[in-house]
Amino acid sequence: MAVRARNVSKLLSKVINGVPKGQIRQLSAEPAEIESRPDFRTTCTMIPGDGVGPELMYSVQEVFKAAGVPVDFEAYFFSEVNPTLSAPLEKVAESISRNRVCLKGILATPDYSHTGELQTLNMKLRNALDLYANVVHVKSLEGVKLRHSGIDCVIIREQTEGEYSALEHEGVKGVVECLKIVTAKKSQRIAKFAFDYATKNGRKRVTAVHKANIMKLGDGLFLRSCEEIAKLYPKIEFEKMIVDNCTMQMVSNPQQFDVMVTPNLYGNIVDNLASGLVGGAGVVAGASYSANCVVFEPGARHTYSEAVGKNVANPTAMLLCAAKMLRHVNLPRYGDMIRSAIEKVLKDGKVKTKDVGGQSTTQQFTYAVINNLDIPKA
C-alpha cells in the first residue's frame, strides 16, 4: 500500500526534475528537442572474463567488424583469480547499469577462499545489479550430432539467493552450517519472470523444479510461490518436478521440457546438464536479467582455462550471446545475420571446433562465420 499515490508522485517528480509545463504534454507548440546522442551507435559493456574469454571476445569483435555492427564496447578486465589487475566492482556495475547491456565471459572462482571472503565476484556483481533471473535457452543445433535431437527448453534460474547466499559458518569445530535462504518475494519474482517469459515467447508449459519433499520449508516456499503465480496464468500449463527425477528425465527424454523455473543451485546443475545434451559449454548462450539491464553470458559456466592460447575454443556460445544482445538493443537485423551465419557454418559441418568433433581452430571458425554473413548490399 506504500505505492498508493504512485501516479501522483510520478507526475510530481516530473516537475521536480524541472520539466516546464509545456513539455510534459505531447502537443506543445514547439516540440521539445530530443536529447541528442552523438550518433546511432550503441555502447555495450564487455567483461572478457578468465580462461578463453578474451579469445572468444576477440572472435565476437572480428565478426562485429565484418558485419558493420554499430556497437561500441566498453571493456573491463574483471577477475577474481587476478585481483590486482581487476577493475573495481563499482566501476563495472556502474558501466553496466549505464549501458544496460553487457557481454560477459566466465569468471573463474577458486575452490578455496584465501581471504575468508565467501562471496565470489560473480555473486557480488549479480547482487550489485540485482541480476536475479538467469535464462538459458537450450536448443539442439543442426549439424552438432549428439544422442538427443529436437531439444528446445528454457531454464530460468533464480540466482541471488538460495544456496548462493554465502552464509556459512563453523560454529563448532568440524561442523559447518551453510544457510540456504528462500524468500517468498524473490520466489514469486522469479516465478512471475518465468511465466511472463513463457507468455511473451508463446511457450505452453512451465515446470517448477524443486526438492520440497526433503526441504519442506525452503523449497516448499519456492514451490508454493510458483503455484500462487501460476494461478495468474490460466493459459499456461504448470507442473512441478523433483530435481532428481528432473535430471533423470532430462537425460532420457529431454524433449518433454518447455520452460523450467528453478532455485539457484538446481538451476546451475540443470543448466550444465542440459547444455551437455546439446553440445557442451561452447555452444549454449544465456542471459541474466534485472529489471533494467541484461548481462549476456554463455549458458554453461566454464572458463576452459586448459585451452588458453591454443586457439581451439568454440566461439559459438559467445557469438550467440552477442546475437541475442543485438536483438535486445533493437538491432535484430544484425543479430539475425550473425545467428544465421553461425547456423549455416554448423550445418555445413566443414568447419568444426574440437569440442563438437572437428579439427578447426577458433580463428577458422570465426572466419567461416564471417564468410557466411549475408551482408545486404548498400
Place this chain on the structure above:
Amino acid sequence: MASRIVKKSALRLGQNLFRAQSTMSAFELQHKTPVIKKITSIPIALYGGRNAVTMLPGGGIGPELMSYVKEVFKYAGAPVDFEIVDIDAKAEDNIDLEYAITSIKRNGVAIKGNIETKSKSSEVLSRNVAIRNELDLYVNILHVKSYPGVPARQKDIDIVIIRQNTEGEYAMLEHESIDGVVESMKVVTESNSERVARFAFEWAKANGRKKITTIHKANIMKLSDGLFLDTSQKIAKEYPEIEHNEMIIDNCCMQLVSKPHQFDVMIMTNLYGSIVSNVVCGLIGGAGLLSGKNYGDHYAIFEPATRNTGKAIAGKNVANPIAMLSASVDMLEHLGHNQHAKMIQRAIYKTVCEDKIHTPDLGGTATSTDVVQKIIDHILQSDIRPW
C-alpha cells in the same frame, strides 16, 4: 451535507476503510457482498529494460489502430512487448474479461481500444466498466489541447478534464421492482470523490495549472452531487494557491461551446465526464485525435479519449490513428521511456500540424496508412536511435 462531511473529518486519501466501494467489482456490488477486496500489487513486468504491456484491441477500428501502434513501435524501437488479449464481443460469459483483467494485473499497464459488449444478459458485465471497476481505476484524465493546423471550431484550447471513473451513474445498479418502473442508482461516495479531487489538485499543482472547476448538478441531485461538490470544496481549501470554482453541468456545456477558453482543469462525476469529454473533443477536431489516461493506485490504462468503437469505418482504412498513437505515447511516458515517447510525439506533431496529412474526419483525404507511413518516415529521420 457540509456538516456531515465536517464531522467525518478523519477521512483521508489512502485509508483502507474507505476504499471498499471502488475496489469491489460491479458484480460484487450488485450482490451486496460486504467483502472488502484488498488489492495486493504485483511488481510490473519489466525485465532487462523491456516492459510487457497488455493490449486489448477491442472492437470496430481497435484492431487496425493497434496494428499501427505496433508498427510505429517497431520503427521507433520502443522497448515494449505486447500481450494481446482479445475479448469476444458476443461471448455470454466473462472468461475472456477475467483473463484480460488478470493480464493487466500482471503487467500493470495496458493500452486498449473500446471493447464491445453485445450480450443483453445482466450477468454479462459491460467490459469497459468492469475493467475500470475491477482495477480500481478511479480517475480518468483527458488533456484537450488544440492541434494547430487542424480545422476546428475553436482554436487554442487547453483544458484538462478529470473524471471520476468508477462509480456515479456507472455503478451498474439497475432494477425493475415493479413492472414498468426501472430504478437506476447513482452512487457517490466520499472516499472516491475525495480521491478524485485530491488527484486533480495534486495534478494541477504539479503541472502549474491555476484554476479548477467542479462540474455538478447539485441543484437537482442535492445529496449525491452535493457530496461530490462539498468534497471538492473541502479539498480546495488545502490548496489555496489554486483557484477553485463550480459550475452546473448544463451551463458548463453551453460555456464550453461558446467560451471554452475560460476553463483550465475540470473535475466531475462519471457521466458528466463522458459527455463533456465528447463535447470538447468535438470542438477541437473529433474523436480521432485525443488520448485519455485511466489511473488507479496500482494500474494504468491508456486509450483514445472518446470511447467510441467506430464500427462504421472499420476496415476502410480511413480511421484516424492519432488518438491511439497518442495513447501509446502516454503509455511510454508512464513507463519512463521518455526518449521514445518524445520521438513518436514529435513525429505525430509534424505529420498532423506541419505536413497536414489528415484523415477524412479532419477534412483531409489521406488514408490511415498514409498517416502512419508519414509518422514512420519522421521517426526514421529523427537523429537518434534509442533502444
